[in-house]
Amino acid sequence: MNARTTNRQQFTGSMRLLHWLMAALVLAMLGIGIAMVASLGDYHRLVSIHRPLGILILILVVIRFVNRCLSSLPPFPATMSPQERFAAHASEVLLYTLLLVEPLVGWGMLSAARYPIVLFGSLHLFPILPHSVTLYAVLRRTHTFLAYLLFLAFVAHFGAVLFHTLFVRDGMLSRMAPWRARAR
Amino acid sequence: MANQNAKTTNENGELLNETAPMEKHSAPLTAGNMFARLAGIGCLLLGVVGAFLYLGGWFSPQKLTPARFVDEFERVSGIHSGFRHNHAKGVSVRGFFDSNGQGTRLSKAVVFQNGRVPVIGRFSLGGGDPHVPDALSTVRGLGLQFSLPDGEQWRTAMINLPVFPFKDPQAFYDNLVASQLDPNTHQPDPAKGTAFLASHPETARALTIIKSHAPSSGFDNTAYYSLNAFRFVNADGASTYVRWTLTPVQPYETGTGASQNKDFLFDGLIASIQQHPLQWHLVMTVAQPGDPTDNATIPWPEGREQVDVGTLTLDSVESEETSPARDINFDPLVLPAGMAPSNDPLLSARSAVYSQSFTRRAGETKEPSEITPSEVRK
Numbered sequence: 129m130n131a132r133t134t135n136r137q138q139f140t141g142s143m144r145l146l147h148w149l150m151a152a153l154v155l156a157m158l159g160i161g162i163a164m165v166a167s168l169g170d171y172h173r174l175v176s177i178h179r180p181l182g183i184l185i186l187i188l189v190v191i192r193f194v195n196r197c198l199s200s201l202p203p204f205p206a207t208m209s210p211q212e213r214f215a216a217h218a219s220e221v222l223l224y225t226l227l228l229v230e231p232l233v234g235w236g237m238l239s240a241a242r243y244p245i246v247l248f249g250s251l252h253l254f255p256i257l258p259h260s261v262t263l264y265a266v267l268r269r270t271h272t273f274l275a276y277l278l279f280l281a282f283v284a285h286f287g288a289v290l291f292h293t294l295f296v297r298d299g300m301l302s303r304m305a306p307w308r309a310r311a312r
Numbered sequence: 313m314a315n316q317n318a319k320t321t322n323e324n325g326e327l328l329n330e331t332a333p334m335e336k337h338s339a340p341l342t343a344g345n346m347f348a349r350l351a352g353i354g355c356l357l358l359g360v361v362g363a364f365l366y367l368g369g370w371f372s373p374q375k376l377t378p379a380r381f382v383d384e385f386e387r388v389s390g391i392h393s394g395f396r397h398n399h400a401k402g403v404s405v406r407g408f409f410d411s412n413g414q415g416t417r418l419s420k421a422v423v424f425q426n427g428r429v430p431v432i433g434r435f436s437l438g439g440g441d442p443h444v445p446d447a448l449s450t451v452r453g454l455g456l457q458f459s460l461p462d463g464e465q466w467r468t469a470m471i472n473l474p475v476f477p478f479k480d481p482q483a484f485y486d487n488l489v490a491s492q493l494d495p496n497t498h499q500p501d502p503a504k505g506t507a508f509l510a511s512h513p514e515t516a517r518a519l520t521i522i523k524s525h526a527p528s529s530g531f532d533n534t535a536y537y538s539l540n541a542f543r544f545v546n547a548d549g550a551s552t553y554v555r556w557t558l559t560p561v562q563p564y565e566t567g568t569g570a571s572q573n574k575d576f577l578f579d580g581l582i583a584s585i586q587q588h589p590l591q592w593h594l595v596m597t598v599a600q601p602g603d604p605t606d607n608a609t610i611p612w613p614e615g616r617e618q619v620d621v622g623t624l625t626l627d628s629v630e631s632e633e634t635s636p637a638r639d640i641n642f643d644p645l646v647l648p649a650g651m652a653p654s655n656d657p658l659l660s661a662r663s664a665v666y667s668q669s670f671t672r673r674a675g676e677t678k679e680p681s682e683i684t685p686s687e688v689r690k
């Protein structure tokens with residue numbers, strides 16, 4: 129992610145739109161995922177939402193990445209030390225990677241188990257991996273592991289934004305805020 | 313954090329909104345204020361983590377989850393590496409389904425259009441012991457996977473009982489707990505069984521119906537029932553509730569029950585399928601308004617419309633060890649468009665528990681099946 133930067137203090141409108149749309153989707157997916165595997169009565173309903181929503185995230189993250197590469201990014205706030213900038217950059221790389229890999233693992237594990245990967249009605253995806261239940265077992269565990277890692281990465285991300293916004297008070301939230309931030 | 317604003321002290325110490333978003337020149341925070349903000353951030357993060365764990369059931373250890381269900385199967389039957397946690401003993405079959413087109417009236421599912429689709433299946437005996445000796449009274453199961461030409465699948469797992477003994481997953485689970493063997497007597501505690509029946513009159517009623525149907529002599533001459541109701545939707549968008557039955561073309565014979573070898577039911581199936589293809593009619597029973605769709609312990613009244621939608625032919629048999637059927641999860645909610653679950657609480661629970669069972673066995677090393685490849689060939 130080679131950040132081309134300008135003097136604007138806010139992410140572009142399309143980046144902000146994609147950020148909040150995906151934030152809502154990803155948090156919903158984490159909640160649905162963890163709830164469905166602990167539920168008997170809601171399992172079927174939730175897993176039927178989980179699959180298409182996960183594929184939607186896969187599509188959106190590709191669009192988002194391309195959009196990010198084409199957008200000019202605001203420079204990091206002056207309050208951030210080089211170490212913090214490195215950590216922020218690394219966490220963004222981690223988040224993008226997880227958003228790409230987690231749905232692929234979901235799709236891949238169902239492929240390896242030869243489940244039909246139904247999105248809606250008769251619409252279903254083709255398998256992307258050979259039939260192997262051993263592979264399924266590994267990927268199914270990976271899916272859980274990556275989901276927990278994604279959740280932890282989100283908690284760290286949220287914590288960092290809160291820390292900057294409420295404690296350092298450098299207005300970090302307004303950089304990604306859905307509304308237009310006032311010029312400085 | 314270095315406080316670069318130390319010189320612009322302000323007694324107020326409040327968040328100064330006028331300078332937002334950067335707040336570059338806002339007053340430094342008092343120690344109390346700093347603490348309050350950090351505590352607030354901490355609380356928010358803890359709240360997020362707590363909500364996540366709550367959704368995952370971490371704060372409700374009593375809740376019946378798929379994992380706890382399968383744990384109970386393992387407690388009752390022991391761990392048999394690589395095998396199903398229920399219906400563990402089985403053999404695989406292949407064949408095809410010839411649809412006669414009659415089903416399209418009920419469901420737009422491609423499987424009901426005129427024509428033939430390939431089928432892979434698995435005959436099984438109920439219970440978690442993959443080496444259990446065959447007995448006429450043991451529940452017989454048949455799992456089927458229909459591969460439709462448009463890439464969709466229909467999977468179903470049926471048994472030879474005319475009604476199901478348990479109305480919901482909790483009753484199934486409680487019965488499982490009651491059937492656990494006493495470590496001293498190696499028998500289930502009869503008092504627990506009696507107590508279960510006393511508190512589950514619907515199970516007692518279902519068992520009366522089940523006992524009035526003497527089991528047939530084999531896998532091949534018995535009927536298999538979906539038991540759960542499903543909602544069918546046809547091309548016009550009209551919904552109907554159905555239950556289905558596979559009725560055997562092979563004539564019914566009562567089992568003798570005389571001393572038989574350990575695998576007599578499976579050996580009988582292998583011999584019979586190797587002589588001639590086995591056939592069943594797939595018959596849909598159509599519900600009338602008011603028929604219970606959420607309780608598989610209650611049969612629908614006599615005289616409900618029956619629609620014969622086609623013929624299932626099974627013409628080859630194979631040990632689980634070599635067949636892909638071992639690695640299929642016959643999840644009853646793998647359904648093509650045009651079929652949907654009813655409000656029967658067993659259905660979603662089955663889907664959840666089968667998935668958990670499948671995930672565990674998928675990761676275990678596979679031990680030899682009771683019905684070995686050489687047993688099928690001989």
Ligand code: HEM
Nearest residue numbers: 157158161162165179182183185230231234235272275667
């Ligand atoms: C960013 C996207 C995704 C996230 C955040 C996510 C998250 C989760 C979580 C948290 C679980 C529960 C894991 C556990 O506690 O064991 C789960 C399970 C699952 N996910 Fe995903 N998932 C995503 C994408 C997908 C996709 C694209 C598919 C399939 C097309 C999928 C299919 C499944 C299935 C089948 C299960 C397990 C069901 C079972 O074991 O019975 N997921 N997911």
Ligand code: HEM
Nearest residue numbers: 143147151154155196220223224282286289300301303304
């Ligand atoms: C309530 C939750 C969230 C808040 C308040 C929030 C806030 C923010 C803020 C303020 C930024 C800008 C950081 C900067 O100044 O450089 C940002 C960036 C980012 N956020 Fe979030 N975020 C949230 C949830 C999420 C979630 C769930 C994800 C993904 C799983 C995510 C992924 C990202 C990424 C990848 C960036 C880098 C910019 C980009 O490429 O879009 N955020 N977030």
Ligand code: HEM
Nearest residue numbers: 396398399434453454455469470471481538539642669670
């Ligand atoms: C809540 C109720 C039920 C529970 C918890 C349950 C549990 C299970 C489990 C754990 C398996 C093994 C799945 C696998 O590893 O692939 C299984 C298999 C099976 N069940 Fe159930 N079951 C229930 C209700 C039923 C009903 C109502 C029927 C029949 C209509 C049924 C018929 C079968 C059959 C035929 C198999 C074997 C399928 C195969 O060959 O893979 N079960 N059941």
